[in-house]
Amino acid sequence: MKLRIDMIKENVKCENCGVELTEDNIYVMEINGQKHYFCCSHCADNYIERKLH
Amino acid sequence: MLTTILNVSFTEVEEMAEDLVIIGHGAAGFAALIRANELGVKPVMIGYGTLGGTCVNVGCVPSKRMLRLAYLKALGQQVEFKKAIEDKDDIVSTLRKEKYEDILNSYDVEYIKGKAYFISPNAVKVNGQIIEGKKFIIATGSSPNIPDIKGLREVGFWTNVEALNPPRDISSLAIIGGRALALEFAQMYKRLGIDTVILQRSKVILPDWEPEISLAVQNYLESYDGIPIFTDVKVSEVKKGEEGKMIVTNLGKVEADEILVATGRRPNTDLNLEAAGVKLNERGGILVDDELRTTNPNIYAAGDVIGDQMLEALAGKEGAIAAENALANAHKKIDKLSIPQAVFIEPNIARVGLTFLEASKLYKADYRVVKMSNVSKARILREDFGLIKTVIDAESKRILGVQMFGKYAAEVINEAALAIKLRATIDDIIDTVHVFPTMAESFKLSVMAFKRDVQRMSCCVD
Numbered sequence: 151m152k153l154r155i156d157m158i159k160e161n162v163k164c165e166n167c168g169v170e171l172t173e174d175n176i177y178v179m180e181i182n183g184q185k186h187y188f189c190c191s192h193c194a195d196n197y198i199e200r201k202l203h
Numbered sequence: 204m205l206t207t208i209l210n211v212s213f214t215e216v217e218e219m220a221e222d223l224v225i226i227g228h229g230a231a232g233f234a235a236l237i238r239a240n241e242l243g244v245k246p247v248m249i250g251y252g253t254l255g256g257t258c259v260n261v262g263c264v265p266s267k268r269m270l271r272l273a274y275l276k277a278l279g280q281q282v283e284f285k286k287a288i289e290d291k292d293d294i295v296s297t298l299r300k301e302k303y304e305d306i307l308n309s310y311d312v313e314y315i316k317g318k319a320y321f322i323s324p325n326a327v328k329v330n331g332q333i334i335e336g337k338k339f340i341i342a343t344g345s346s347p348n349i350p351d352i353k354g355l356r357e358v359g360f361w362t363n364v365e366a367l368n369p370p371r372d373i374s375s376l377a378i379i380g381g382r383a384l385a386l387e388f389a390q391m392y393k394r395l396g397i398d399t400v401i402l403q404r405s406k407v408i409l410p411d412w413e414p415e416i417s418l419a420v421q422n423y424l425e426s427y428d429g430i431p432i433f434t435d436v437k438v439s440e441v442k443k444g445e446e447g448k449m450i451v452t453n454l455g456k457v458e459a460d461e462i463l464v465a466t467g468r469r470p471n472t473d474l475n476l477e478a479a480g481v482k483l484n485e486r487g488g489i490l491v492d493d494e495l496r497t498t499n500p501n502i503y504a505a506g507d508v509i510g511d512q513m514l515e516a517l518a519g520k521e522g523a524i525a526a527e528n529a530l531a532n533a534h535k536k537i538d539k540l541s542i543p544q545a546v547f548i549e550p551n552i553a554r555v556g557l558t559f560l561e562a563s564k565l566y567k568a569d570y571r572v573v574k575m576s577n578v579s580k581a582r583i584l585r586e587d588f589g590l591i592k593t594v595i596d597a598e599s600k601r602i603l604g605v606q607m608f609g610k611y612a613a614e615v616i617n618e619a620a621l622a623i624k625l626r627a628t629i630d631d632i633i634d635t636v637h638v639f640p641t642m643a644e645s646f647k648l649s650v651m652a653f654k655r656d657v658q659r660m661s662c663c664v665d
Contacts, residue, residue: 151375151446153375154459157456158455159431159433160433162406162407171414173590176417178414180560187406
């Protein structure tokens, strides 16, 4: 049989600003042992700042 | 006292014990056997299953041959799936004979086929026979890890074993997993004419790799091979579909002829290790120190059974070192920083050392990413997809990690491994003349990028 795919495609996005991530803008940070993906270090810092407050 | 009943002294029991008992007959076991012979010791080797273990039978050898045939088909050669399987079987049986059966016959060893288990800290039982040993090396490898998914066992699934020896013809394959094995089988099957889809639990494929590599590989497999990849997928159930097998997830459902479970491997530790005083680590593998000694000082472990990086070449190195440490008290260790590994999709993915994230926890780390479009050889081949990322200690300029997605990456990474093994700096690499044009220049360019803009250079700049 041919593949039957009924799935929502969700590409990885910056967890702070929501921009779609590519090999050119991806930045990973580990927070509490979990990997989080951002588009830059500023977004990572903003994300942590938001979570702290 | 046992010794009194048997009417033999403790010294005599010691003398009856084998100098070395190797449990396992794969890469690590054979490396241990060869090193033992080199040290003048005839070991007992006990093996269960097909001689040669995973690598030659259902691992590296058959999968890389199938990937090669898939590559040739992608280039336009006529390759039928069934013929590819036959070709692969021929390579497997030939190499198993040359590299394991013949090798076994050429070394001084007592080989016993059977499943061994410990009955005491210094004895195992196999086929009803008790074998005492002064030293042991456990090298029993690993098996596919099967996640606990509702309906999966009832509906049925394939692992790497069935995928390399298909029991039936299929037209579509849904793959659960998004690491090395999953990517290799996805591309192999797709290029050999069978539709594949990848369902990965984490937010990216290859989640332990550099994120740039993860996304570049995903982009390539989706764009060039036409393999749909879904990430952040939580599989809730597997059930019979209208025609095939259906996977139900948080993002929807997929139906295919067959399901391949490629969710890692678990160490084979079913050896009654408690009787030997051998403890397990948090990964479910055998706990060893950096000289590969277990919690029983006379028992060593090597290869996948440790549950660390499961790599053929590392298993071989560990087997040899375990034998040297066990028999000659050599106190040898493995430089874990410089162990390279590769995923053999085309183009290859390869890595050695630390990621930037890992390095940042230990050093003032810095990194550069260079696209393969900057590498003349990649342009000449017209295969300039991919990138190379190099991580250094910004203070000492030593190279800490290299990851590459590009043509011949599995070959190029060996230079990076040597650089890390020798604790080389970026200047050591820059000052080494590289052949032009080669893909190995990509590594040099990636370290030059710490000092200059590599996009503004002619072909052969120092």
